[in-house]
Amino acid sequence: MILSPLMRWVQRTSLVTQIVIGLLVGVALAIVWPAATPSVAFLGNVFIAALKAIAPVLVFVLVMAAISNHRPGEATAIRPVLLLYVAGTVAAALVGVVASTWFPSTLVLQAPATSGTPPGAVSEVLLNVVNNIVANPVRSLMEANYIGILAWAVALGVALRHANATTRAALQDASHAVTQVILWVIRCAPLGILGLVAATFAEAGAQALWGYAHLLAVLLGCMVFVALVVNPLIVFAVLRRNPYPLVLLCLRESGITAFFTRSSAANIPINLALCQRLGLEEETYSVAIPLGATINMAGAAITISVLSLAAAHTLGITVDLPSALLLCIVASVCACGASGVAGGSLLLIPLACSLFGIDNDVAMQVVGVGFIIGVLQDSTETALNSSTDVLFTATACMAQDKG
Template identity: 75%
Template sequence: MLLSPLLRWARRTSLVAQIAIALVAGVLLAFLAPGVTPYVAFLGTLFISALKAVAPVLVLVLVMDAISHHTPGEATGIRPILLLYAIGTLCAAVVGVTASLWWPSTLTLQAAPQADIAPPGAVSEVLLNVARSVVDNPVNALLQANYIGILTWAVALGLALRHASGSTRAVLRDGAQAITTIIQGVIRLAPLGILGLVASTFAEAGTQALWGYAHLLAVLVGCMLFVALVVNPLIVFGAIRRNPYPLVFTCLRESGVTAFFTRSSAANIPINLALAQRLGLKEETYGIAIPLGATINMAGAAITISVLTLAAAHTLGIQVEPLSALLLCVVASVCASGASGVAGGSLLLIPLACSLFGIGNDVAMQVVAVGFVIGIVQDSAETALNSSTDVLFTAAASMAQERRSAAA
């Protein structure tokens, strides 16, 4: 009897309002009944697992369908989106470097971490890993959620299927609609997933472990907020030539909030695809741009790499020259674009950036350990910025194209 009123309430109430209620409920549960949180956290684990399970198939089928039905000669608008991705990531690195030079942070470095992780040793290694991902086995790409490989095969198969019979393409379109229906059902369960994620996050993290890094976190989160609320709106305004904030706040609210708690750009791909559809964007555009952005559009990662690298330099008393700071901006933005779209992916690129200042790997890995300590906040904010910007720049490029078409 209780289930029916709850279902009616869920249908009447917007998803954003339900998520807001889940946020508050999760915080209260973590502090008032911490013993219950391990059981509630299971809801969050199921939600993220469902997103990760459906996302690779969703991307493969949607991109294949969009390209197979694409009319030759019709513009997809991917190039301006890639340009916005590159500009946004580089600007974020500049913000991170500038803030770190104005408000330098220092770290307490002791013993090297015990984690068995192997960071790349050069920028060329990062780029080589990306190239390997492009030619990955399609089955392995789906299993490992390698979206660069998935996109490559989806584009290739979509182009080949453009010459298929109408009935074959109709089956593909029906399959895309079926997968979309499934993901819509998963997204409707977002409030329960957010409830579990919030409760477990606050119960595990608390505040004691983070207090010693308050200054570092303030610089990191401050930079990300500045990029989200100032830099990105300026970039979007340059593209659409009108007030960017309605679009900015929509993307932050409907994409950033979920990404903050999933802490994975890859897991947030279905959320972004659904948002792009609600914004009325072209499927052949956002079907490629959103998954690609989850892999290469990493403004938050560029900030993390820049700030933590300069924190290590300041801790060791290394003088940062202007040319070195500029080089760090470029390296951080390039490396960030090669970071994996999973929780903590950007931290393994810090040793590479530290090598620019002659900082040894033993010290750099201690900085990585600090990153994992503050990761409960840093990685969440980073992912929220990364993922919401994917939709923001995709929508901005589409709106700019519409404006140019109308002017012509």
């Protein structure tokens, strides 16, 4: 009997409101009863694990079903979406370079421990992308290699366009079934975020971030500027109408959950559900959203450019205009090669640092700084990346309908 009023309240209250409540409860729990956070953190770990487990299957099935059921001659907005992704990423890199020039940051480099091996050249990033495309499809699903998943889903979808109607209908039913599973997982987001927030505040708190307040201010300021100024300008240029209702909707519905999951890949299901509620074309968003989680990385472009220039300023290296413009391009390319998991952009910083002759040992210390401030930096970066996926997909679809 007690559960019945609770279930009615859950059904009446919006998911965003429930997430905010979970956020506040998580913060309060970390402050009042920090000893309980390891137990509560279990909820966050289970929520993220469930999203990461189902997201690769969802992307594979949705993309394959959408392409196999596409009727020849039917228009989609994939090309405009890709153009918006590229424009947004390059613009974000430019914002990061300009902000770092106006408000230079310096670092205290102490060589903290890091993990992973950074690529040594842009060609390595591109080679890794090619290798991911031709990777074994089963291994791609197991390892959440979204570039490989997309490649195989597109290839099989094109091949299945010539299958009989029953096979294509079965694929469509499978995509609906996986989507329903995702919706069930998403309903657990408030509990998951409660656990994530409690664990984050209990482990890091605010003291660990104070030493890098200026760097964080530049990073977060750039991301907020891109989210609230640059992206709306891009949307306005395409739609010629007030962009802020759509921008704020995407930030609220997609950005909040992405902030706490810290994974563009894990947020794919939430973005797909938002696109469905917006009434967008499924054939467009089922491909554009997972593709955006892989290559649309405005936040990563900002992180790479700001931290690279912070290293240059720390070492007293003068950055001229041509080098700054080249950094914008390299940061944009590197951002596209960043993985859709937490901290995926940080290991690409040494590649950008090499433009200024900064050796790998120093660059890896900068990566370590990135991991220290990652509690806020990576969360905000992911919120910008993921919400922009929906924003640009919706913009392209609305422009197509308007035309």
